[in-house]
Structure formats: C-alpha cells, structure tokens
Amino acid sequence: MPRRPRPRPTAADAALDRLFGALADPTRRRLLARLAVGPAKVTDLASPFAMSLPAVSKHLRVLERAGLVRRTVEGRVHRLALRGRRLEAVEVWLDPFRSYWEETLTSLGRDLERRPPRPRTARR
Amino acid sequence: MPRRPRPRPTAADAALDRLFGALADPTRRRLLARLAVGPAKVTDLASPFAMSLPAVSKHLRVLERAGLVRRTVEGRVHRLALRGRRLEAVEVWLDPFRSYWEETLTSLGRDLERRPPRPRTARR
C-alpha cells in the first residue's frame, strides 16, 4: 500500500520550519554568533570547528536557505554575511507569547502568568 | 572502522537544541498556540489534527522535554499546560542580535544594520 506522502507545509510554515530548524543546531548558532561580528569567508568560518569543510559548507547552506545568511561570491571566495533582520521573524512569532514572561504587566497579565486561564469555564 | 560517536553537546547547547528543535515543527507550533489559550487534555489537543493520537502524544513529549509544556496527570487524563516562561530563553538568545532589526537605534546602530561591518580592515 503506497502510503500518501505527508502534505507539504504551507509556505509560511515552511519558512518558520527552516528558520527554527536552522537555529536548532549548536554549530549553526556559533556560526551566526561569529557572523554577528562581521562577514567572513567559508574557510575562516570553518577553522574553529572540529569538523570537515564540507560539513560547515552544508551548515552555511542551511542558514542561507533559512534566510539568515547572505552569500556574495567574489572570485573563488564566498563571503558570508549575517542577515540579522531575518531573526525578526522569530521575534514576531514569539510576540503573542510575550505576556507569559514579561514582568511589566497589568495585574490581569500577571494573573495569566501565575496560573494560565482554565479553559472556558466562566466563558459565556 | 568504528567511527567515534559525535560528542554530546554541552547542557546549554542541548537545551537550546531541544527548544529550537521543538519550535521547528508546524504541528508543535500549533499545539503551543492552542495551549496559549489554556490547558487541555491530550485528546482535545489532538482532535484538530489529521494524524493519529500517538503522533500527537509524541509531539507533546517533545514539547515537554523542551520545557515548553507542563503535564499534570489527573487520573487517566493528562492535562497539558503551556510553560510560556520557557520561551524567554529564545528571547534571551535573540537579544544580542536585536540591534539588527530594531529601528530605534543610534546612527552607529543603523550603520551596522545597513551594511554589516567589514571584518577587521581598519581594526588595529
């Protein structure tokens, strides 16, 4: 029985999948931290890591597909630069949850924090 | 040739891996959104999804191990509640990058945004 392939996620979902997926790896987070200092070429990015160059190359491709990194090829050297603005998407996703940890809240907000609302009890 | 197993990440890294990894799936993000409304039991959480109950059960375990969800067993029903504060860890990780997209910046900050610093050219 050929099982149907699981449905492709929506574009928005896929973008968030790639974004969070890219961040879910320590090597890639270190690469981002390094790139926050400034652009760099692949070999320089790879040198601190105890793994092969192709491995780092792949990580960079993942970051690129997530939109977190921009690549400009100058001759044979690929210069990678952080696209920090892409991280705003994380912030945006996070936003509706912000009330759960922010301290500067109305008493209503604080109540929500301390004990999350019971599901529709007094509701209607 | 038995290749050595790749080294376990540090505790801090593993925590972030689990956290971002948990967020890197549309089903789990939907579950979190649902839980933001209020706690719920497994069957109720599962009902909107076109997948089996054990599949959702596994997703919940992933969210739990990431610290994003708290489980309280009352008899045979497991009540899941969002642990929204855990998301603050995302915010914390994000913080050093904030200057890359925030508009309210000094001119220095805006420069950094427009074109990221070239790597140590005039440095030293």
Add this chain to the structure above:
DNA sequence: CCAATAGTAAACCAAATAGTTTAATATTGT
C-alpha cells in the same frame, strides 16, 4: 602554464524524526 587555493558536489552512512499500526496500562462509570 601550472600549482595552490576556495569551495561545492556526490556518494555514502548512522542516527534522529515524524509518522503509522497494534498492543498494553490504568482509570472510570455502570
């Protein structure tokens, strides 16, 4: 021209992920 350099491509592998189905466990209502 040629050797060295910078990087990707390809083929491979082990482990992890996301799902399935079937079975098991524990609790509840009658």
Add this chain to the structure above:
DNA sequence: ACAATATTAAACTATTTGGTTTACTATTGG
C-alpha cells in the same frame, strides 16, 4: 466485574539530518 476511555509503549518504516571522504570546478598568483 466489566466495558469504555485516555493515554503511552512498542515495533516498524520512510525521510531527513549531520557528518564523512573523495572527486570535481573555478580562480588566482607566480
């Protein structure tokens, strides 16, 4: 006691991931 309910466990599968090595391509400096 028993049937129904709520949920996890286990065993299986396909796909993805993160790494390797080896081969390839393109650019550069002498």
